[in-house]
Amino acid sequence: MEQHHPSLRSEALALLRSGVTNREVAEKLGVPRGTVGWWLHEDRKARGVVVAERPHNCPRCLSLPINRPAYAYLLGLYLGDGHIVAKGKQNHLSIYCCDGWPGLIDDAEDTMRKVLTGTNTGRRAKIGCTEVKSYSKHWTCLFPQHGPGMKHQRRIELSDWQQEIADGFPWELVRGLIHSDGCRFTNWTTRMVGGKRKRYEYPRYYFTNKSDDIRKIFTDTLDRLGVEWRTLARGSDPYNISIARRPSVALMDAHIGPKY
Template sequence: MASHAPSKRTEALTLLRAGVPNREVAEQLGVPRGTVGWWRSEDRRARGEEYRRPTDCPRCTEHAVDRTAYSYLLGLYLGDGHIVSKPGQHHLSVYCDARYTGLVAAAEDAMRAVLPSTATGRRSRNGCVEVKSYTRHWTCLFPQHGPGPKHERRIALELWQREIVDARPWEFVRGLIHSDGCRITNWTTRSVGGERRRYEYPRYLFTNKSDDVRALFTGALDALGITWTVLNRDGKPYNISVARKASVALMDLHVGAKY
C-alpha cells in the first residue's frame, strides 16, 4: 500500500465521519478507494464502532416493499427457492430451468425490485440456472426459512405476507406455477358417430410435496374463482390440476406458460 501523508488521512477521516461515501473521498483526495476503505475500517476499530452494512430491507427499515415483485418472488421461493444463512454466507437461491430464459430474468428482476441494494447474480449448473441474491435480510422477508426440506416442516404465512398475497394473488400463483408448475396439453379420445376422435385441451399442473404449500396455492385459486382438482401420484395428493376451460383461460391471461 502506498504511503500517504498523515494530514491526508486526517482529512479523509474527517470527510468519512461526516458521511461522505468512500468513492467520493477517494476521488476528492486522489487516494485509492481501497486505501480509504482501510482507513475507515481502522478508524471504526479504534473508536469501538460496530459496522452495520446499510440495507433497504422493508422489515428492518421504513422502505416500502414492492408488493407485486414480492408476491411473485414468494411463490418462487416456496417452490424452488432456499436460503443459506450462516456465518460468512447469506443468500437466497431460486433454481430455474435453463431453457426458460424469461423466467430466469423475471426471478432476478423480482429480487432486485424487493431489495434493490443487494448484489444479485446467476450460476449455471446441470441444465438449470441458480439465481442468487446475497444478504442476510432474506430471512427477514421469508420467515418460512428453516432447517430441512419445506415439506418436512410447517409452512405458514405471517399476517403481513398474507396481506400482500391477498392484494396480489395472481403474482403469487404465477410464482408458484413458474417454480413447481407447468402448462401442458392433454389429449383424450371420444366416440362420435361410432368413430374415435382425438381431442386436445390445455391444463395447468402444480406439484409440491408440502401440504402447506399446496394449501396456499389452492387457497389463492379459490380466492380467484379458479376451479381445481387433486390428482394423486403414487397415492399422494402431490398434484393440483386446473383443466376447466374458463379457469384455464383465466390462468392463460394472468399466468401463462413458462418462457
C-alpha cells in the same frame, strides 16, 4: 486452501489496507478472490478492527414500503424452488430456474432487485438449470419461513403481513408458484365421434409440491380467484394439483400463461 508464501500475503494485506479492492488484489497477485477475502478477515480480527454492517434497504427492518406485486411473485418462486443459505452475516437467497425458460431467469433476478433494493445478484450455472442468487442477511427478514431441513418436512405458514400482500396480489403469487413448481401443457384423450374414435386435446395447468402447506396456500388462493382445481394423486401421494376446466384455464391464461 492452497498455501501461499508469507511475503505474498503481506503484499496483499498492504494493498488492501491502502484501499485496493479484493478483486483488484486477486487479479494483480494471481490469488483466488476467496483467499484474499480470508486474509483480510483474519487481518482485521487480529487488529481488533470492527467492520460496520453494510447499508441495507430491508423493508421489514426500516419500515420502508415494499414492492408488493414483486414480493408476491417472489414469494411464489421462493415457496416453489427457492431457499436461503444462512451463514452468519453472509446470507443469500437462491431461486433455481430451468435453462429452458430464460425469461423466467431474467424475471427472478429482476424481482429480487425490486424487493430488496441495492443488493448484489448473480447467476450460477448448474446442470440443466441456473441458480439465481441475491446476497443479503436480510432475506430471512422477508422470508420467515426459512429454517433447517426441507420445506415439505416442516410447517409453512404465511405471516399476517405476507398474507395481506398475497390477498392484495393473488395472481402474482399464483404466477410465482406456477413458474417455480408448475407448468401449462396440452393434454389429450380420445373419445367416440360419429362412431369413430378421435383424439381430443385440451390445455391444462399443473402444480406439484410435496408440502401440504404450500399446496394449500396455492389452492386457497385459487379458490379466492374462482379457479376450479382438483387433486391428482400418483399412487398414494396427493402432490399434484390440476386445473383443466375450460373457464378456469382461460382465466389462468389471461393472468399467467406458459413459461417462457
